[in-house]
Amino acid sequence: MKEILEGSHAVAEAVRLCRPQVVSAYPITPQTHIVEALASMVADCKLDAEYICVESEFSALSACIGASTAGSRTYSATTSQGLALMYEVCFNAAGMRLPIVMTIANRAMSAPLSIWNDQQDSISLRDSGWIQLYAEDNQEALDLHLLAYRVCEDHDILLPAFVCFDGFILSHTYEPVDMPTQEEVDAYLPAFNPYQRLDAKDPISFGMYATPDYYMEFRYENQRAMLRAKEAIVRYGTLFKEQFGRDYSGLIEGYELEDAEIALVAMGSICGTVKDAIDEMRKDGIKVGLLKIRCFRPFPDEEIAAALAHVKTVAILDKNVSLGSKGAVGLEIKDALYGSSIAVYDYILGLGGRDIRKKDIRAITKLAEQGSGDMFYGLREELL
Structure with missing residues (x-):
């Protein structure tokens, strides 16, 4: 169905259709409209999820890590200085192999303070272990969230992903988008099946201390998963084309x-x-x-x-x-x-x-x- 939506609201609708079980975010310009819309969806019972209000972006992603290790599909969104505050936690999420999806409404980094768009924020975290996808328009921004969850949750990948779209230029611009139905998205994106999770009956630990005898192999495994993600993006992008008619079969x-x-x-x-x-x-x-x-x-x-x-x-x-x-x-x-x-x-x-x-x-x-x-x-x- 064709709808005319602000970019942030198109992203929020895409996230809703992906059925996250936990949303944790802190509002920051120009990302705010996304999480406002999701909060309304939860309050209006249009999204069956736990919406966690936190005091900072550091806490927002930390809450997503906790929820993901417990076996929930999780989501967050941020930009610029907020992403910088998440710096430590971004490395943790990737190192723990948690398939968290986070929207980045790209915005310049200070100082001097700027609320306008460039791509310095997400680029600065290019070495953190997150898949990074960049949208040209609001239709792509919507679609890439579905693709990101499908790729991230593949048990051969298990990495988090940024879906990046330009702040204000896209986030606050109204464009026509093809909105898939919940049934169509459910057919493309299966219910979350965690590879492993915290369970009192079968205790395990995430993100443990590693001595030099072990650390390097963890980073190597992250690198191998990132390289495998190339093929996964092509595979699930091709599946997206077959189901929705829009081609994401290439990087x-x-x-x-x-x-x-x-x-x-x-x-x-x-x-x-x-x-x-x-x-x-x-x-x-x-x-x-x-x-x-x-x-x-x-x-x-x-x-x-x-x-x-x-x-x-x-x-x-x-x-x-x-x-x-x-x-x-x-x-x-x-x-x-x-x-x-x-x-x-x-x-x-x-x-x-x-x-x-x-x-x-x-x-x-x-x-x-x-x-x-x-x-x-x-x-x-x-x-x-």
Whole structure:
């Protein structure tokens, strides 16, 4: 059924359809509308779940860990400074192999304080052991929650996941979405079947102390699970396509990429603007295409190398910066294409919510074509 919903409410409806048994969250802009909507659903008996009100984001994810170890499907949401406060607990959730799904309404990190969108918050936790999925629009934001639960709860994976969508640009924007029915979602996402859980009759412990004789093997097992998640995302994305008609069978997605000489690489809502800019540039005879990264962790290095093998130039649009180096996506792409003859340039843009327009995409394409790259694009020189 087609509905016109604010992005946050579309996410909340998706979460409701996934039937979480415990929701624990602390409100923070621009994530607040998601958890407000879920609280109303619980209060109105539209969602049969325990809604835990906590005093901080640290406690929110800690409560999810407790609920997950007890055998409940759990959910949380946060952004920016809230995610930073969860830092320690994010590593705990991944290390304990708990399939928690959490929405990240991407927002810039302070200081200076900013409530507007970039992707620095989730990118900063790229090494924490969480699967990271990025939505281009609100339909994708809705769908990726169903996919995330299906992948995370697979007993060969058992990892938590971020479903990231751009704060305000998507979270507070109304778009038409196809809303599946509860019966359709139940057919796609089985009831939660925990691999193991706390049980007084069969006591076990989670997250125990590990000496150097044991710790490294735990991290290796996390790495193996993350790599297995690639295949699981493809498998359950293909199943999603068969059931709902929308294709999530790939970790990446191309647009006008088949004959492109220049490839723009991006993730998140900027991809919509890039597609519009590409349509205009194509009319002018510029052979440019888009490679959209939907899954940043696990990183689809082999898939990206294959998709970009025929292009001459790659321009990466990074809405984050690994200070002292480049953008995080740029670093990964350059590693994936290492040894090729492709010219690869990284552009940092849109930090703190600065507008990215079609003319900016065209200008970056020209810069890359001319061999000028690895820069902060759009700096206001008068402020420097």
